[in-house]
Amino acid sequence: MADRQALILEAAVRVIARNGVRGLRVEELATEAGVSTALIYYHFKDRAGLVQRTLAFISDRATGYTDEAVEDSEDARAVLLQLLLSELQDTPRVRENSIAWGELRASAIFDTDLREALAESTRNWTRDTAEAVADAQAAGLADLAAVPLDVAERLNALVEGLSERWLSGSLELARARALLEGAVDAELGPHPGR
């Protein structure tokens, strides 16, 4: 399945998750991916191109892994909560993605070229979350006065904030999750079914 380029990109995400974008060394990536440095330059032109492609890659697959363990939730509101909580899990996969995602956002502050991919991915995530909010409302499990798009944008931004605090060691994971649950309650009103 995966061609060489994809293998390199996946390895790049791992290396970035380990050392950050700034800590990405082409040679270390080559080792991680099991290829030569020359091949990396062949496929990605230069380091900047590599970073850009990697961050676009992160941005793409960011939407992918959330739906996995979510669909078997009880009600629409639980689906929303799971969707959000899926970003706050101590698994290699989530850690890797969250760190890389944070690096993408941090890099975009200084590198305008990265912003478009970032903004689009952010919009997609907001849309998905807003739909989940609307579903909860339709099911009678959320305050109808809440504006789905606003709530979604707030909750997602909160997840990012909490995630960064967790990853940078200023917040326990369990506490982050509890705080997030509290935010959902504050935004949607207390869960009727409990």
Add this chain to the structure above:
Amino acid sequence: MADRQALILEAAVRVIARNGVRGLRVEELATEAGVSTALIYYHFKDRAGLVQRTLAFISDRATGYTDEAVEDSEDARAVLLQLLLSELQDTPRVRENSIAWGELRASAIFDTDLREALAESTRNWTRDTAEAVADAQAAGLADLAAVPLDVAERLNALVEGLSERWLSGSLELARARALLEGAVDAELGPHPGR
């Protein structure tokens, strides 16, 4: 007043705000501060030491500038709101601080040595915010069921999330501010006085 070290640290914050920790070049800093590179190594031993001291410096002064234009607010709830909104302003000062702060947090993910200063500064900010929440409650301007510490931690994490989105160009400043106001309403209940 300011000795050479402080001048260098202040210049370092500017350079970091411009290029990120990743983009900090000792020689550029030397130019910015109007000193030689050798002096920087003399005072800070090496680049890592420089970065660490700079981030501690950021962490220190982070608490400083919020109270300036806040105290003349009408009521306790307005004080809280101003406290939070002060991080979402398009002034050089706030931009510089927010970017540097974000860089600090991002760096702490990969550098354990930075975490202590970060965590302490975060705690201080949480405490201040929690006090503002409690004040609003005492004044009858906030839902008494809200847990000040929880609300504070959520609002602060949200501010960071919104700030990053703003700085990385995925969110308009005005929208970020509006979203934040909405979050305060969701957390404390609608403002009684309006």
Add this chain to the structure above:
DNA sequence: GTCTATAGGAAGATAGAC
């Protein structure tokens, strides 16, 4: 497309004078 080997340069760090 992929490798080995290496050129070339940028940035971190130091020696030594003042």
Add this chain to the structure above:
DNA sequence: GTCTATCTTCCTATAGAC
């Protein structure tokens, strides 16, 4: 404490063979 000049290391990037 501070500078100028320079060294050294590390890392990006390419040349050339397969």
